[in-house]
Amino acid sequence: MADAMMTADAGERAGALSRLFQGGEASTTAGPLTLSEMPVPGQINLRGNPSDAAFAEAVAKVLGCRLPVAANTVEKGGDFSLLWLGPDEWLVLTAPGAEAELSAGLVEALAGQHFAITDVTGNRALFRLSGTPAREVLAKGCSLDLHPSRFATGQCAQTLLARSGIILSQVDDAPSYDILPRRSFAEYTWRWLEDAMAEYR
Amino acid sequence: MAEFRNSSGGRIDRARPLTFRFNGKRYQGFSGDTLASALLANGVHLVGRSFKYHRPRGIVTAGAEEPNALVQLETGGYFEPNLRATQVELYDGLTASSQNAWPSVDFDIGAINGFFSKLFVAGFYYKTFMHPRSFWMRVYEPIIRRAAAGARAPSEADPDTYDKMHAHCDVLVAGAGPAGLMAALEAAKAGARVIVADEQAEFGGSLLGETSGIDGIPAAQWVEKMRADLAAFPEVRLLPRTTVTGYYDHNYLIMAERKTDHLGRGMGGVRQRLWKVRAKRVVLATGAHERPLVFADNDRPGIMLAGAARAYVNRYGVKPGNTGVVFTNNDSAYEAAIDLAKTGCRIEAIIDVRPQATGAMAQKARAAGLRIICGAAIAGVEGAKRVKAVEIAPLSSDGETVGGPVKRIECDFVAVSGGWTPAVHLLSQSGGKLRFDEAKACFVPNVSVQAETSAGACNGTLFLEGALEEGAKAGRAAVEAVGLMPAQESALPKVETVEAAPIHALWIVPGKKPVGHGKAKHFVDAQNDVTAADIMLASREGYRSVEHLKRYTTTGMGTDQGKTSNVNALAILSRTLSSPIPSVGTTTFRPPYTPVTYGTLAGRDVGELSDVARVTPMHGWHVARGAVFEDVGQWKRPWYYPKDGESLREAVNRECLAVRNGVGILDASTLGKIDIQGPDAAEFLNRVYTNAWSKLGIGRCRYGIMCKEDGMVFDDGVTTRLGENHFLMTTTTGNAAAVLDRLEDYLQTEWPDLKVYLTSVTEHWATASIAGPKARELVGELAPDLDLSNDAFPFMSMKEATVAGLAARIYRISFTGELSYEINVPAYQGMALWEAIFAAGETHGLTPYGTETMHVLRAEKGFIIVGQETDGTVTPFDLGMDWIVSTKKPDFVGKRSFSRPDTARTDRKQLVGLLTEDPEEVLPEGAQITADADGTPPMPMLGHVTSSYWSATLGRSIAMALIADGGNRQDTTVHAPLGVKTLACKVVKPVFFDSEGARLNG
Amino acid sequence: MLLIECPWCGPRDEIEFAYGGEAHIARPADPSKLSDAEWAEFLFFRSNPKGAHRERWVHAAGCRRWFNVERDTVSYRISRVYTGACEPVGEGQ
């Protein structure tokens, strides 16, 4: 019987651009700029009350880092980031595949509290845009003030890039930015970025 | 060298000659020229024909305010209309032609309109083309369109690239003339983030045509020094060729940058860029526009503004002619006269309407050997395609008439100044208010509404020293306002100042005959061909407000927005009404300051980037399978999968029968999905859905309808209880975001005490919906460990299982009426699941089906689609779904509205099924339904068809409709008048197939 | 393009927000106690003032929080942004 054909490889995770790149590496350059799709990171949506010490402590214990309570900031743990999305909402980005264990740990630590842990690993694609003109490329479609005095490494925002909602986070001073569109917007966002990069070729 | 080009002087590069074509003829200019300066250098003044009268028209200005010299550039995809020759930078190979010149600028047939000029008085649109009505489309409109010409629309796609850029700054300086440069430097020195934008190729504004020095160096050198100083600040962005074109709320400004226009077309890269700037403070330093004097036949080619004549000779080394007359009511034209005389023009006389010329400027002119004729005016002009001579006559002391001996002076150009109008357009756009300054005879900024300051000429400060000082002050004030410390104050640049004698406002210069009599015309708005007589007539006809006057006479309504004409028009209206200018009012300027290309406005929102195409993880498979897609919101969903040239109907028939008789599969990934967690989750659902949720078992699913407070259906979907305090809600594809916003609204603002968290998981899950009598067989093969019996896995329940090696959630729900399993895996495994299902499905004849088949199948079952059977005016009762509305719950969203008198009416439009008498006829969706077969419109409409399909299963057409009192019309006949025919239909229950639901269990 | 200060995320362009109509129209605690006229008042009637208007906005492209804005409907000037169901005391700055 065709058992082999009928069974997919559960460990393999298709990127959001596999249609465009036919399974090849989703990456492009233009002069000093590089744009790449990163391996699908584990994504956990976390909801809870940060002013409740029990909640904040439990989260900090599991993740080994402070819960970011300042708006638009990112805290870094071992191999994950914790992004502030709202006054009671965060996004945990983990190494691919680490989300199940981390979720379970959080659920256990928060038992008895009012919280929500949701695996949203399929929700968003992760692109990284890097290079000196990256700020300008983003400014073509993003109305945030990305001047280094306003938006620096370690900051994040939920905003719009052209016609797509994204989570934007600056990861280094190159500058490099992580851009997380919803997965169904990934092809559009990629094409838009590629187009916006064209003048720096 | 062209005839009128001086051998030296100006900011052009004589080492870089450029060849261009205008109206078919070849000419030469230089790098640094505008099209206008290059034409004038070649002695070409005649550049177009006027809008109504087809009078020959020449270049009047040297900038953005140009009313006449409208040209179109290039051909094919690069064709571009509506450009001012005075702003087009010359490039090699440029091809231009006159815009208003059918059949040609030199051919006088258009001037026949001159004979009919009586037809073209004020309000001519309203008066002339009224009757007969039938003439409108056939006769008048084509004539108007042809004669008025205006711009032709390009017929090919524009191959150039345009884009947009957001920018933020502490201080935006609009205009890099003396005031703007000073403001920018002060802001920069304080460490502010500064943007300086200027519409011209070079910074400097009026200083580019200035001959006097600043701080002991020529003005142009001073400008270059300032530019270089500014460029050295890392937080300063300098944008030449960038027009600040719109000033919107909260200090949001739009700028249009022309990046490569001056190099030619098709240069690659970005041609034009739209900047969207959020500025904390704005310094408006936009300068002033000179206005003409309104005298008889003041529109003849060769007559231009004095400041423009000065700019041409000083900045471009171009003489406007050989012999000129200067005509003025203020001192500024004297400087033009002096510079023109110095650079090789013969200035016959300065005609000054003021009774004496004893001021410092007059002394200076006399010292330069110029003749001044005071208390006089130009009473007439000779020459049609070019001024040949002017007639000078003494003015009466009240300025109302000319009399005495007429003196004829031959000349080939006239330089005119009627005073200066501050460019208050951006201030006006920002909501700021103006006041009329009698002494300066112009409107000046009065009240600021937004965070801006006007400085220099645009603030009515028309002398250099004042502009520099105001600019510096504005720059310092701006940085202080944003919380920065201004730099230590430094001395202002030193300039030579000549005290100006006051202007003498003379709004209409009398001619030999009273205004409006005889052949001579006193033009006010040259672009729209509005004369002083038109304005006076309009005011006699009762138009007393400037806004009405504008629309009636069209004055100021051209693409130049009356930059040179508005104040004159207003003053003439006020004079005719004998009421002061401020009480007549001033017009409001609207964006854009100068026209902006559509390309710039569109930016990159063209082609495949024009909108988002949301795709599911399985999209590539659908494309490879040849699916035809349907847009659902922004989603691309497979509509149907045609095989071997099948039509839509053939494909859908095949897909429908496959699902009813075998097994089909639908990509249902697009449905909205909301994860709901918290101890009050069930209570929350009780409040937002019409039915009850508390008793839903874990692992069980329930269909729900959500209403708005007005009782109308808002959304529907199946919600599953995943745990005691954990639900997964599905929403319609198009409504997903709106539902989440609404639910958050209730949670955050109405019921903050409820402990519930919502998380969108729409994109996390990929969904393959397998339906049909053979579905169990196929799913059984894919998930061998799962007991699929009806007892173990009943309808409306959910199981977690391994499907094709992937951890999945399987929902046994059905939108087709068939046995159905919806298999969900994370999006990153969606394609793997789909391919595995097909690998297994081959032997089962698995057929992919699209949204059209889904619609037919659900309609056969009478299942509604929100947005198709509903339109925001339909209650669950109207849909015949009384069963979904709980009578036990004390309250839920919409409940109270069900007892409102109108909502409770029993004769509301209600959902029914319709069967056409002729089963082959498929009603068009949206068709109106009437009670009577015959009748002449208007006749009462009972309602309309909401869904209509050919049902392959039933071998006939089916339809659903919302019709008044539908519940009581069962088994009656209604009619659908379609124009060509009327279809009789029987009203039935909206369930056409398997009404007992026997097929759900396979 | 208004600049709206999200109480959580900071100033953002209007395009990131969705409008929610007049603020401080609380859903009646027990709608069944209301007469038809009173219910209609809640459903359909709004003050629509010329001048200061307290209105609801949601940061749809950001934190998804609902909040209140006091905005002048003539000048579009925003005098304050605040959270919570209660009207703040006193005038805008």
Ligand SMILES: [Zn+2]
């Ligand atoms: Zn926010």
